[in-house]
Amino acid sequence: MDKLEMHHTLMAAKARKGLSWEDLGRATGHSPVWVASACYGMNSAPPEAARKLTEALGLDDDVIAALMAFPTKQWDGAIPQDPLIYRLYEIVGVYGPTLKDVIQEKFGDGIMSAIDFAMDVECEENPHGDRVVVTMSGKFLPYKSW
Amino acid sequence: MDKLEMHHTLMAAKARKGLSWEDLGRATGHSPVWVASACYGMNSAPPEAARKLTEALGLDDDVIAALMAFPTKQWDGAIPQDPLIYRLYEIVGVYGPTLKDVIQEKFGDGIMSAIDFAMDVECEENPHGDRVVVTMSGKFLPYKSW
Amino acid sequence: MDKLEMHHTLMAAKARKGLSWEDLGRATGHSPVWVASACYGMNSAPPEAARKLTEALGLDDDVIAALMAFPTKQWDGAIPQDPLIYRLYEIVGVYGPTLKDVIQEKFGDGIMSAIDFAMDVECEENPHGDRVVVTMSGKFLPYKSW
Amino acid sequence: MDKLEMHHTLMAAKARKGLSWEDLGRATGHSPVWVASACYGMNSAPPEAARKLTEALGLDDDVIAALMAFPTKQWDGAIPQDPLIYRLYEIVGVYGPTLKDVIQEKFGDGIMSAIDFAMDVECEENPHGDRVVVTMSGKFLPYKSW
Amino acid sequence: MDKLEMHHTLMAAKARKGLSWEDLGRATGHSPVWVASACYGMNSAPPEAARKLTEALGLDDDVIAALMAFPTKQWDGAIPQDPLIYRLYEIVGVYGPTLKDVIQEKFGDGIMSAIDFAMDVECEENPHGDRVVVTMSGKFLPYKSW
Amino acid sequence: MDKLEMHHTLMAAKARKGLSWEDLGRATGHSPVWVASACYGMNSAPPEAARKLTEALGLDDDVIAALMAFPTKQWDGAIPQDPLIYRLYEIVGVYGPTLKDVIQEKFGDGIMSAIDFAMDVECEENPHGDRVVVTMSGKFLPYKSW
Amino acid sequence: MDKLEMHHTLMAAKARKGLSWEDLGRATGHSPVWVASACYGMNSAPPEAARKLTEALGLDDDVIAALMAFPTKQWDGAIPQDPLIYRLYEIVGVYGPTLKDVIQEKFGDGIMSAIDFAMDVECEENPHGDRVVVTMSGKFLPYKSW
Amino acid sequence: MDKLEMHHTLMAAKARKGLSWEDLGRATGHSPVWVASACYGMNSAPPEAARKLTEALGLDDDVIAALMAFPTKQWDGAIPQDPLIYRLYEIVGVYGPTLKDVIQEKFGDGIMSAIDFAMDVECEENPHGDRVVVTMSGKFLPYKSW
Amino acid sequence: MDKLEMHHTLMAAKARKGLSWEDLGRATGHSPVWVASACYGMNSAPPEAARKLTEALGLDDDVIAALMAFPTKQWDGAIPQDPLIYRLYEIVGVYGPTLKDVIQEKFGDGIMSAIDFAMDVECEENPHGDRVVVTMSGKFLPYKSW
Amino acid sequence: MDKLEMHHTLMAAKARKGLSWEDLGRATGHSPVWVASACYGMNSAPPEAARKLTEALGLDDDVIAALMAFPTKQWDGAIPQDPLIYRLYEIVGVYGPTLKDVIQEKFGDGIMSAIDFAMDVECEENPHGDRVVVTMSGKFLPYKSW
CATH class of the missing domain: 1.10.260.40 (lambda repressor-like DNA-binding domains)
Structure with a gap:
């Protein structure tokens, strides 16, 4: 299977x-x-x-x-089409350099791991319309010189 | 300017x-x-x-x-290359359908807005290495029939 | 099914x-x-x-x-090929920045929602040849600061 | 110039x-x-x-x-990135085959012209949030046999 | 079928x-x-x-x-590969702006329709090698202001 | 120069x-x-x-x-965007296999040359709207075995 | 078949x-x-x-x-991946403009036909390692004015 | 320089x-x-x-x-457009798998080097039109197991 | 088989x-x-x-x-998606020009063969987390003039 | 600067x-x-x-x-063209799934980091031609459940 x-x-x-x-x-x-x-x-x-x-x-x-079984992670197309997933892609496009700057100012030169990583979704009730709250937590990995 | x-x-x-x-x-x-x-x-x-x-x-x-001034939002390349930004893109690829399923099970058919949207970055101290915590909050927009 | x-x-x-x-x-x-x-x-x-x-x-x-069932919305190819659909794509290409400017001048910085959205097609009789009239109505979503 | x-x-x-x-x-x-x-x-x-x-x-x-002067019409990228314009592209992707079917059922085999074409934008006030109304009108061009 | x-x-x-x-x-x-x-x-x-x-x-x-039945017109690949079809594509690439200029100088701002369109192929005998003669006839569609 | x-x-x-x-x-x-x-x-x-x-x-x-000077022939983009040139590209996409079949039935296995090639544009007056007539003439080149 | x-x-x-x-x-x-x-x-x-x-x-x-039967010539992917075929593609990339210049200096403005064309492969023994010798012969087709 | x-x-x-x-x-x-x-x-x-x-x-x-100086070898576009260079690309597309089979049948599993490589162009006079003769010679590199 | x-x-x-x-x-x-x-x-x-x-x-x-049997080597997609394989691709992107410079300074103008090539993977134990050690060994192939 | x-x-x-x-x-x-x-x-x-x-x-x-300064890491093109760098890309394409299997069999489900990473190049003298030896060492990052 x-x-x-x-x-x-x-x-x-x-x-x-x-x-x-x-x-x-x-x-x-x-x-x-x-x-x-x-x-x-x-x-x-x-x-x-x-x-x-x-x-x-x-x-x-x-x-x-x-x-x-250990999966091979793959997805269809460089740019997702379903509107829910595209909006996430758009957020990465629009806010990518902003996040890079804010994270690296706070942590130094490095990245947020997508491997040592967790994510959750909550519903935040709101009179103007409920909000989707997505929280990502990834270990900061500093670049090393050698 | x-x-x-x-x-x-x-x-x-x-x-x-x-x-x-x-x-x-x-x-x-x-x-x-x-x-x-x-x-x-x-x-x-x-x-x-x-x-x-x-x-x-x-x-x-x-x-x-x-x-x-109202910006025209644009970014370079369908797939980002800088490791910090690519990891975010990878998260969308790997977890996109998962998020769609979890969000739509919780909220019904619709999307998380990337316009009525806010995002923050926090540092979570951790003895195994500090963690980057990214929180996104977007209004849930239900699809409508007409 | x-x-x-x-x-x-x-x-x-x-x-x-x-x-x-x-x-x-x-x-x-x-x-x-x-x-x-x-x-x-x-x-x-x-x-x-x-x-x-x-x-x-x-x-x-x-x-x-x-x-x-909640659909996953997908379509074939970045650029549609059937002439009827391509003409719509061409309209977005040719008039996209124009529409952005006209809409944002009227409404402020934001977008027309493709989710809270309706569309209709009418036939307008015309002696020089009938016309296809497509009407789109989408909620204006203003960008927010936070 | x-x-x-x-x-x-x-x-x-x-x-x-x-x-x-x-x-x-x-x-x-x-x-x-x-x-x-x-x-x-x-x-x-x-x-x-x-x-x-x-x-x-x-x-x-x-x-x-x-x-x-007669323009050469060109635009950047197959897929637009600015959210306002992308939403229009998404509408073409999601509703393209639907529009083709509805138009051709009403008019016969043919297309809506993007050349003999007009478009307008109106603001429709609405207590749940104003709506952008885009109206397109293109001459129907039937395919011909020869 | x-x-x-x-x-x-x-x-x-x-x-x-x-x-x-x-x-x-x-x-x-x-x-x-x-x-x-x-x-x-x-x-x-x-x-x-x-x-x-x-x-x-x-x-x-x-x-x-x-x-x-009304067809959905589609073809494989943005750039055709079969040499006979590629040569036609190459002609469009090499002579596209030339044709645009010559046609628009003669007819004004507009296009040759690919819908109200006919095409024929003839063999022209020639001692240096027979020639393929392709004739396209498309209605001129002027751009309109509104 | x-x-x-x-x-x-x-x-x-x-x-x-x-x-x-x-x-x-x-x-x-x-x-x-x-x-x-x-x-x-x-x-x-x-x-x-x-x-x-x-x-x-x-x-x-x-x-x-x-x-x-001998030119290097190059053009922008695999798929042209200006409507006049795109219509020619669309004709190649829609009618490419048809032309291949009709030409090869008439001439045998081979292609129409785009090098030993000539093309003209005429205006054909027509009460329903003038027509653009494009005539292409290319030497037939048969494939050879060796 | x-x-x-x-x-x-x-x-x-x-x-x-x-x-x-x-x-x-x-x-x-x-x-x-x-x-x-x-x-x-x-x-x-x-x-x-x-x-x-x-x-x-x-x-x-x-x-x-x-x-x-007359074939439709097609191949997979714009850029071949198998190392033997990629090396040929790389040769076209690296030496393409060089060959254009050398051929056109010798023959005038025109191309080497890929239709009226023959190719052979020989093995040339060599103490430093045998060599693959590929010989291509294509009719020179001069561009014509008209 | x-x-x-x-x-x-x-x-x-x-x-x-x-x-x-x-x-x-x-x-x-x-x-x-x-x-x-x-x-x-x-x-x-x-x-x-x-x-x-x-x-x-x-x-x-x-x-x-x-x-x-040691060059960085680069070229424009995955698929060349100038007809002379495109014909070479087309030859790689059409005959790539054929050449792979013929070469590997003669030499075993391996490739023709594009580094330890030479190429020449000759003019072969021919009453039906002169021919361009391109000769490539590359060292055969066998795959090794380890 | x-x-x-x-x-x-x-x-x-x-x-x-x-x-x-x-x-x-x-x-x-x-x-x-x-x-x-x-x-x-x-x-x-x-x-x-x-x-x-x-x-x-x-x-x-x-x-x-x-x-x-002699294989035809092919892989899916220009850019790999599985995180383990993507990291290798990223290394080639980030360090490619660096490796070219370091190798060519040491060896002269040429390349590391991917045909006369061997590769191994070892586990290096490390108190901060074990390390994957990948060793590649390829014959240096100098460019030749002719 | x-x-x-x-x-x-x-x-x-x-x-x-x-x-x-x-x-x-x-x-x-x-x-x-x-x-x-x-x-x-x-x-x-x-x-x-x-x-x-x-x-x-x-x-x-x-x-x-x-x-x-913290760099933004970017490179030209999805597929490198310079032969030295392309060979590295080809190695990732040809051996990517192999490396994934060998590494994950040895270490469990996870990846080799490209951030906590070091690489060296050595020359190995060899009578059949010197060899380029590239050694990569990256921390193994296990996937975590949460």
């Missing part, structure tokens, strides 16, 4: 069980965003998480193995 | 005065990230903010007008 | 029943353009609209579920 | 005189959108319009000649 | 019957180039032409319907 | 003298299209033609040398 | 029979490179060559027809 | 002296193609060759240093 | 047998990296290595033939 | 002084590759290294500031 088949199997079971990412987050003891990314085949799950996830969804050991 | 000349003028004055984005944030009553994005020519500044910013930096009225 | 299969099912039923988009607009109480976009898999239908549409076309509940 | 220099000259004069596109539309007897597109160098102006426009802006005959 | 299957069906019948495009042109009362383009799925055929064509090729009503 | 400078010099002189491509064609004994292409720097002129052309335009020997 | 199936059939038969391109060149009276290109579906074979080739490989008449 | 300035200096001197690449080949004891490639800035010249070349052209020591 | 099927067969057997690339390196007397590249279909294996590898994995002669 | 001007200043001083990267490595106590990358503007130098480097090259304080 490859990651694509795994993804379809997991999504179908999730819909059948009527479980949300929040539910699966609670069932595995992980963040809903991370659980979703593992189910989308973009992160490998530790054995314990894979086991709990398949239990919650009533799936078998094939899926555990597929969840634990 | 166009946005590019304005940017160079502001960066030179900021370096000369030894002020940080935090300082300029305090001076204008805005977030350091927003102030930086206005100085990078990616957002237009309201008159009050433009005035306070140029005062703090000892610059004249030309710069106020340039800060208030 | 995914959006692609749904699309083919709906188009076949529409041809079989000999119904026009106008007819389906009346049957659902929505604009013909919006109904078509939902049938092309580019918008999710509210339950009521999905039910009325499948009733009008004599289709079953699978199609209702597919119509209600 | 080429179209680029003409554009900068016109924009500077317009700012100096404090005239809006509406004002220039009235001064020339043309639509504000068309006047703007001619000033952006994307349409050639008939002699009368060129004369009235330069009169209104206090400019000389060089500008008249430049306004009357 | 979609346009692709129609194309294969028509080409197979044409080969089986040993008919040339000239023959099919005569059989339908249309130009051989236009008939070929309809068989390649790039133009919709009027009912009479579709009927005569299928009669000449001994095909049934499915093919008539497919010939009459 | 390189081809670009030569082009600007020639266009300025042509405007100053008020001569058309037809006039320059007559003055040189060549087709107006070919003369234009030589003035656009896309063909090298034989000495006689270069001499007559500069005489007609009142230019000096530098221009003769530049007209005779 | 299309060119792709023909290619696989021919390659399998060649491997089964243990014949080299040299052998097939001798069997058909053509150059090994040309025979290979016909088997790769990039050239159409004259009837005699097609017959001799299928005889040598013990294949039937389907393959003869496929070998004789 | 960088390679670009060197190139223009050398071309101007070559034109002034009326020398051909053949002449410069004889003057330096190298192949005309190699001399041209060094003058185009695509190869570094050994001291002796650089000295003889500048002597023949009456240039000074700056040019010697520039000729000896 | 083509290289893709061979790859899947080899990977499945390797997983079934629980062997590492180190094990397969020992079993064949080759480097683990080279063995992996042969199993990924990017290098052809000499007969002895192919035999030992299939023996170790309990596979049959089909796989031997496939391992020995 | 920006990084580009700094680069030219440093390269000119290095040539004037006749110093090699080895010399500058010794002068600063850093690796020659790292020193070169700092001089190419791709890494920021710590104050001590910047001071020693400018001392060795006889340059002033402007250069120290430029060396210490």
Whole structure:
């Protein structure tokens, strides 16, 4: 079972069980965003998480193995098209050099890791319309001379 | 004075005065990230903010007008190359469909606005290495039928 | 049933029943353009609209579920090739900066939303040749400072 | 004087005189959108319009000649980046096949001309936020067999 | 039956019957180039032409319907690779601005329509090697102000 | 004097003298299209033609040398944007495989040369609107086995 | 049988029979490179060559027809990736303007035909390592004025 | 003096002296193609060759240093546009896999070097039109296991 | 059996047998990296290595033939997306001109061969986190004049 | 002084002084590759290294500031063209998935950092031709769940 088949199997079971990412987050003891990314085949799950996830969804050991496999991370097209994802891309384009300057002024020359990294999504209620709050946390990695 | 000349003028004055984005944030009553994005020519500044910013930096009225002008937002290349900015692009590629699913499960069919939008950067101290924490907050815009 | 299969099912039923988009607009109480976009898999239908549409076309509940699913919006190629669609792309290229200037002079710094958005098509009779009249209406979203 | 220099000259004069596109539309007897597109160098102006426009802006005959010259229409990049213009591109991507189907069902096999074409922008006041209304009108051109 | 299957069906019948495009042109009362383009799925055929064509090729009503369907015109790759087609692309690249200048000097600001358009191919015998003569005829469409 | 400078010099002189491509064609004994292409720097002129052309335009020997130089043929962008030139590109996309089939059925396996090639533009008066008639004539080059 | 199936059939038969391109060149009276290109579906074979080739490989008449069919020449990607083919592309990139200058100085303004063209590959023994010798011969086609 | 300035200096001197690449080949004891490639800035010249070349052209020591500098080899665009160079690109596209097969059948798994490489151009007189003969010779480099 | 099927067969057997690339390196007397590249279909294996590898994995002669076949080396996309592979691409982008300068200063004008080439990966233990050590060794190929 | 001007200043001083990267490595106590990358503007130098480097090259304080500035890392084109750099790109293409598999089998799911990274180049003498040995050492960064 490859990651694509795994993804379809997991999504179908999730819909059948009527479980949300929040539910699966609670069932595995992980963040809903991370659980979703593992189910989308973009992160490998530790054995314990894979086991709990398949239990919650009533799936078998094939899926555990597929969840634990190390993924090859790939996406379609240099520029995303779906409006929700494009807006994130636009934010990187518009604010990229700004973020580089603000981060490097605060931390020195280096980057925010996308590997030692976590991300969450919250809903902030607001009378003018609820807001999506995305929080990213990545380890600062300083450039080194040698 | 166009946005590019304005940017160079502001960066030179900021370096000369030894002020940080935090300082300029305090001076204008805005977030350091927003102030930086206005100085990078990616957002237009309201008159009050433009005035306070140029005062703090000892610059004249030309710069106020340039800060208030409505920008054309553009960036170089579909795929950014600087490692700090590329990592953000990579996060959009790797986690884009995950975020779409998590957000739309929570909010319904729609997007996070990149226009009615705010972003901040914090440093989280950590014994294993400090972490960059980026928080984005965008209004949820539901798709409408008509 | 995914959006692609749904699309083919709906188009076949529409041809079989000999119904026009106008007819389906009346049957659902929505604009013909919006109904078509939902049938092309580019918008999710509210339950009521999905039910009325499948009733009008004599289709079953699978199609209702597919119509209600939140779509991933994607299209082929950066530059469209079919002459009808290319002409729209050309209009964006030729008149994009003009529209930006005219809209922002009238409304201030911001954009026309493509999410809180509606569009219609009318035929304007004209002795020199009928004219296609496309009307777009999108909420103005002002940029905010923070 | 080429179209680029003409554009900068016109924009500077317009700012100096404090005239809006509406004002220039009235001064020339043309639509504000068309006047703007001619000033952006994307349409050639008939002699009368060129004369009235330069009169209104206090400019000389060089500008008249430049306004009357036939332009080469070009734009930067296959995919626009400024959010206002990108949203229009996104609309073409998302609704292109829908529009093709709705138009061709109404008119037969053919296209909406982008040459025999007019466009206007109106502000529609709305308690939930004002709306930008863009109206395009293009002659329907049927495909012919031969 | 979609346009692709129609194309294969028509080409197979044409080969089986040993008919040339000239023959099919005569059989339908249309130009051989236009008939070929309809068989390649790039133009919709009027009912009479579709009927005569299928009669000449001994095909049934499915093919008539497919010939009459309005096509979506698409091609592979921005730059064609087959040498015969590339040479045409090269001619557009090399002579495009020349043609623009010559046509607009003769006709005024406007374009040659690719919709109200016809094209033919003739063989011109020549002792130094026969020549391919391609004739294009497109309605001149003047730009309009509004 | 390189081809670009030569082009600007020639266009300025042509405007100053008020001569058309037809006039320059007559003055040189060549087709107006070919003369234009030589003035656009896309063909090298034989000495006689270069001499007559500069005489007609009142230019000096530098221009003769530049007209005779062998050009490097280049154009902007894989896909042209100006509507007049794009329509030609669209014709190649839409009718490319059709032309290949019609030409190769008539002539055998081979191509129409874009080097041993001539092209002309005529105006065909027509009550429904004048038509642009473009005629291309290229030597047929058969593929050879070896 | 299309060119792709023909290619696989021919390659399998060649491997089964243990014949080299040299052998097939001798069997058909053509150059090994040309025979290979016909088997790769990039050239159409004259009837005699097609017959001799299928005889040598013990294949039937389907393959003869496929070998004789006029090919559509296409390749994957603008820039080849396999190292052997990339090196040829690199040679075109590095030496392209050099070859243009040397050829045009020798022959006048024109090109080397890729249609009336032949190519061979020889092995030149050399104590420092054998050398691949590729010889291309193409008819010179002079540009013509008209 | 960088390679670009060197190139223009050398071309101007070559034109002034009326020398051909053949002449410069004889003057330096190298192949005309190699001399041209060094003058185009695509190869570094050994001291002796650089000295003889500048002597023949009456240039000074700056040019010697520039000729000896190690070049960065770069070219414009993935796909060349000038017809002479495009035909070479087309040959690589059409015959690339054929050449790979013929070379590797003869030599084993490996490539023809584009570094340990030489190339010459000859004119072959022919009553049907002279032919350009390009000969490439590159060391065969076998792949190695390790 | 083509290289893709061979790859899947080899990977499945390797997983079934629980062997590492180190094990397969020992079993064949080759480097683990080279063995992996042969199993990924990017290098052809000499007969002895192919035999030992299939023996170790309990596979049959089909796989031997496939391992020995000369590969066509191809990869997906100009810019890799998986983070591990992208980092290598980034290193080439960031350090490419640096490496060119350092290598050519040391060795003269030339390149490091990617054909006569070997590469290994070691783990270097380190209290601040283990390090991946990649060593590449390629024959220096000097450019030659001719 | 920006990084580009700094680069030219440093390269000119290095040539004037006749110093090699080895010399500058010794002068600063850093690796020659790292020193070169700092001089190419791709890494920021710590104050001590910047001071020693400018001392060795006889340059002033402007250069120290430029060396210490945090760079924006960018390179030309997705695919490098200079043969030396392209070979490195080709190695990433050909061996990328192989390296991913070998590294992740040895270290677990994660990547080799390109930030906490060092690289060196050595010459290995070899009777069959000297070899370039490039050694990369990057910290292994494991993916984390959250």
